[in-house]
Amino acid sequence: MNRYDGVKVLLTGAASGIGRATASRLTGEGAAVYGVDLSAAGLAETAAAIGGPGTFASHVADVTDEPAVIAAVRDAAAALGGIDVLVNVAGIHKTTPLGALTVDDLMRLFQVNLVGTALFCREAAPHLPDGTGAIVNVASLSAVQGNPYMSAYSASKGAVLSFSLSLAAELSQRRVRVLSVSPGSTDTPLTRSPDMFPEGVDPTYFGRLAAPFGAARPDQIAAVIAYAGSSDAAYQTGVDLRVDGGSNM
């Protein structure tokens, strides 16, 4: 299946987890992927893991740094010769029990998860071709499902959902599609990080999040992101695609 032959993709969060799996999946389908991330080392690992037939180029940038985002999108468009699809995967998580919630944590979660996504959408949208362009924003099942100790993270992802929905309405005039993809718990460095289990958090709480199918593999999320950005989803916009292993049955 080479749905992405000749398709130019700008992808954030490409240095790890779901982003790396997405780079792999899209290049495997023929895409030219321009991967942006904070981590130069992680981007190099992603580049080494790419098997083609597509191509992968790396760009180090912080998605919360407005001038850096403007430069990243400009450089992506120049390097790729345009941008057909934007995929926003970069994101952070922090488990924040209410009593320990800080303004810094709230601001940082919203800076990376919402502001970073919004800036890339703003800068990339003018490049996307009318009629075929697409944006895929990674939100989270937490945006629509109550999860203990995740109120701040969940709110930032709820914001990504709402942002994507209204952006879909705005860009529908150009027939540029905007979808969000909401993964359930996925086995990546993010879910293995100490930020998931700060002091005072009941370590069994993950049990309450378990999906009937267990945790997802990153490639299972990447497969749905690839679908959402492809012409197979040409008649879908303004919807959220949940990839949750049966969490909502």
Ligand SMILES: NC(=O)c1ccc[n+]([C@@H]2O[C@H](COP(=O)([O-])OP(=O)(O)OC[C@H]3O[C@@H](n4cnc5c(N)ncnc54)[C@H](O)[C@@H]3O)[C@@H](O)[C@H]2O)c1
């Ligand atoms: N893993 C899960 O269970 C899960 C579930 C639902 C949603 N998500 C979302 O999926 C996305 C990817 O998560 P993952 O599990 O692959 O995590 P990950 O930590 O493996 O990857 C996240 C990537 O984002 C990058 N990043 C973080 N802050 C950045 C910044 N300011 N600028 C540029 N890059 C930055 C990191 O360097 C990293 O490469 C995130 O948006 C996350 O919220 C993950």
